[in-house]
Amino acid sequence: MVTITDVAKLAGVSPVTVSRVVNDSDYVSKATREKVEHAIEELGYVPHFMARGLRLNRTFTLALVLPDITNVFWTTVARGAEDAAMKNNFSILFYNVDEDVKKQDRVVDIVLSQQVDGVMIAPHDSDIKHLAKLQHNRVPTVILDRILDESQLEHKFDFVRGDSISGAYQLTRHLVRLGHKRIAMVSGNLHASTARDRVLGYRMALQDQAIPFDEDLIVYGEFKASAGAAMTHQLLDRGLTFTSIFAANNMIGMGVVRELLRRNIRIPEDMSIVFYDDYATDSDYFPFFTVITQQAYEIGYAAAEMLFSRMVNLDMPSRTQILPSTLIVRYSCGAQIKDGKSPLSLPVLAPSEFHQTTSRVKPIEDFSSDAGESSAKESNQ
Amino acid sequence: MVTITDVAKLAGVSPVTVSRVVNDSDYVSKATREKVEHAIEELGYVPHFMARGLRLNRTFTLALVLPDITNVFWTTVARGAEDAAMKNNFSILFYNVDEDVKKQDRVVDIVLSQQVDGVMIAPHDSDIKHLAKLQHNRVPTVILDRILDESQLEHKFDFVRGDSISGAYQLTRHLVRLGHKRIAMVSGNLHASTARDRVLGYRMALQDQAIPFDEDLIVYGEFKASAGAAMTHQLLDRGLTFTSIFAANNMIGMGVVRELLRRNIRIPEDMSIVFYDDYATDSDYFPFFTVITQQAYEIGYAAAEMLFSRMVNLDMPSRTQILPSTLIVRYSCGAQIKDGKSPLSLPVLAPSEFHQTTSRVKPIEDFSSDAGESSAKESNQ
DNA sequence: TATGATTATGAAAACGTTGTCATGTAAACG
DNA sequence: CGTTTACATGACAACGTTTTCATAATCATA
Structure with missing residues (x-):
């Protein structure tokens, strides 16, 4: 893998300078910038998200935790969230929890571990303790679609839902x-x-x-x-x-x-x-x-946007956005x-x-060597 | 944020020992293990994926790049992929590219940057050069649903698709x-x-x-x-x-x-x-x-499985799996x-x-304060 | 000419892990 | 009793970044 040091060597500068060029973060002379950019191009360098994330303590990643990705409603929410995320150069980690508390608990732990910068979740509310972990770790969180009994909670969550x-x-x-x-x-x-x-x-x-x-x-x-x-x-x-x-x-x-x-x-x-x-x-x-x-798309979009605004001010009072239904x-x-x-x-x-009448017809066998029983198995090419 | 060192201090051991407990990777005495586990519990420690990833050069994350998450076919593929990933303790980063080459190129760069351990992509094949970057960086990749003209390519991809x-x-x-x-x-x-x-x-x-x-x-x-x-x-x-x-x-x-x-x-x-x-x-x-x-679910599941097998042997010959259609x-x-x-x-x-007759009826105004025109905007609570 | 601001670059440290090596103790063997 | 083996733990370095600090050259101003 090609690192910032490799680029630095090729360009005849220090890694710091390369970083400055990549992030446009400080004075770099025009000549140096060009040398570095050339080296980046030549080596096909791409910055290492994890290394950067470790340093910056940010991942530029949002988690989206849904009950059922098979349901068009959630699918559309996902699309809205993804569009909003991409617009802000964020990626989306996506988890399906099937309305299963166990799975949800596990996913909350994973998400915490992933150090995502924000979480959108449509929670099973029967284990609010686990959700509270998100607050405890100060991860910006938006509760999608649902209401929670927050009486036990120290802080309040943000919410986006339909009416x-x-x-x-x-x-x-x-x-x-x-x-x-x-x-x-x-x-x-x-x-x-x-x-x-x-x-x-x-x-x-x-x-x-x-x-x-x-x-x-x-x-x-x-x-x-x-x-x-x-x-x-x-x-x-x-x-x-x-x-x-x-x-x-x-x-x-x-x-x-x-x-x-x-x-x-x-x-x-x-x-x-x-x-x-x-x-x-x-x-x-x-x-x-x-x-x-x-307004499923809007719910997803709004949720992501709400996370972005929350990131800049963790201590802002909690908000609830309710979208009308038609x-x-x-x-x-x-x-x-x-x-x-x-x-x-x-x-x-x-x-x-x-x-x-909705019977299933078997795929034809006599046509393509790819069809038929053998096709479900792997074949080397 | 609570780190492995915090746990180590509380448990009165070194960080290495905590790591050993967390990963069950080496000899740890029963007494020490219990002390450490107790400390982990008390502090609510969760390992830092990025730090671990940086060290191990693995992210335990797969990317899923789809043309249209709104289409049930892809949704079902996603579900299969997610199930397979979760079974292996992997997460899924998900990207929607709308059959748009520009977006796809961008996503390929992001995915590379994210250092994912594998990529499942249903590509727009008109910019195969960009896809080749994945190979160049030796990222295990499965091409979903489609065939590519690989004649320009140094290595071959793996494929999973319907017939x-x-x-x-x-x-x-x-x-x-x-x-x-x-x-x-x-x-x-x-x-x-x-x-x-x-x-x-x-x-x-x-x-x-x-x-x-x-x-x-x-x-x-x-x-x-x-x-x-x-x-x-x-x-x-x-x-x-x-x-x-x-x-x-x-x-x-x-x-x-x-x-x-x-x-x-x-x-x-x-x-x-x-x-x-x-x-x-x-x-x-x-x-x-x-x-x-x-068999959309199976296509997604098989693709993820194929990535896992590819990870253990990068040099295995390329494979194509074709699932029958009904x-x-x-x-x-x-x-x-x-x-x-x-x-x-x-x-x-x-x-x-x-x-x-499929006219849309406006939401009622006279009922809930949440409904009506104001409800589309944010309201503080 | 001296002073200070502006521009330009690099060395070192740190983010949180884990593999390697080193060190030690206790048990097992001849 | 000495030597090997299994068990147990820690120090250190490294993964690839970026921030901070330090240094230096250039330029404008008094």
Whole structure:
């Protein structure tokens, strides 16, 4: 590896001078600068981040800790964060923690170890002690998407999130206005404030519209499709009557839809449904579900920016930035009625057909030597 | 910040001994070990990655350079890579380059500077000189998803990718078997081998099925929805006849669908359509489009694993791993016909309705103080 | 001509680790 | 009892930077 000393030797100067040229940090004569730049070019020198970081006690790196990189919402947040980071010449270390406290604890330790200059995290809040480590080490931290009970904490965190209460309120009110009085809620796990806030918004809307609240219409579980399906199953088996379902996020919504399809329950004819969070980067594919969208990109961008401002002043009072959520009315509640019926509905297929027709076809064997069974293994070239 | 020396002082030993305890690297008596562990616990010591990295000349970090983190395909690759990395106690630095050579060059320099232990990159191949820098610095590198012209290169890279030729072949053959003879291709940018290979697979399938190839039925552009729409527009305006469209990836497909909807062309009644790459993590939402799915998770996982094996032997011959692609037949080609018509079709709505009904509703103002116009700004708490 | 500011460069130390070498003690062996 | 072997610990140097301090040459000013 080529070091600053190598460059210095070739240019016939001291390492200090090379450093000055690279960082443009002090007086260097024009002639020397040119010699050095030439040497850098010739040797293909790139500064050693770790050495510099060790000296400067900075890494120019941010950590982004997400529950599920597979969810478009988080993906879009990541993109916003990355753009903001790059603009400031920072890199992003990215960790997936799957709503798993153990993993989260481990990642917090790693992140600390990495000496990142800032952390953006959507935390599982059931182990706040571990999060407190970040404060203890004075690492600028932004809590994404969620609220924490900070009563135990010495310092406060910074926050960036969507407005879950308002969003859930809008979604519920929309259903009520369409005439629904029995609205089930398939909620997320209560360890996440987003789940709690969405229930709260839902309850507030019911109250405002004078609809009685029925505890039994709520089920709780993870923010996952499989959990959404299981919760829906459970809910339907309770033998209660309800005409609509509020899914606490897009993943859960996916599971809800899956279970409804399985039972041949039509949307919106038999059941209306709304999601919190849109379900695809661009829902042009299938603009069917009525949802709340959050400004995910902006959340990520704002979080990174907040870290940068925090870096310059560690002792600034803690801040909370709440971005508005937007209701997008589509067809899954039958809101757009034509000739007495919704122009679009699910399922168009009976469940049995549905599964049969989405069969997977084996890749062809007779075509390319790369295809077929052997292709999954390594082959030397 | 608490260092190894602080721990050493508290435990009454030398820093070396602490290091030995932390890394379990040499003889330490049980009593000493316990003293040290206790001190570590008490001070909340975490090792300093950069210092260690500087000493060991390793970072325990992999770089993942992707064209578009918004695309589920890449998201899933990222997940696979992250899982594999975490299993080996490695972290992932992640960069989004948007199919932009400039950005890619910059990221290559950054990555070099970061001294990562390995790089996974889906490269824009029009600046292979810059990629060669990675080799020159002997950084283990895996090329994701694509092929490079390595003729200029001193060493060869490792590769992990899906089988684009075979996938495109399957998709095209599927269309031909359904009776299509005029199949348009909305391709990606030719700088990416995936675009070239998919055209190749398409041509091979046509040839095998004795369908004449018409150059004018292919359009080229970026792997983006907007480009997909523009290319489709261009294609339709050529005044050619064709009955089906092959979209070179999911993003392009989205644009194709958007343009067809805009022109009120029904799918599959008026036009059949297939995508390369599935369009959502879990297409349960809307199992409509016939696609080729790649083993995206496995591609990411395999790439990271390949890096780990490369690290232990830099001089091992270069390897290529090709994962099979799978055809999923759904409804966008009318393959599943009932009573003479497809059970599911697009658009159900005329374009004008379509746009009108997906109107965005403003967030409510009268509810929470967080909602409304002020909420997009920062507020101190 | 003396004084001080400006420009230009380098030597040395430090950031927090860990590998190498040296030193020592205790146990095992003949 | 002397010698080897295993166990245990520490001093020192080094990884590649950059900051601080020191030195010196050049230039303008009194």
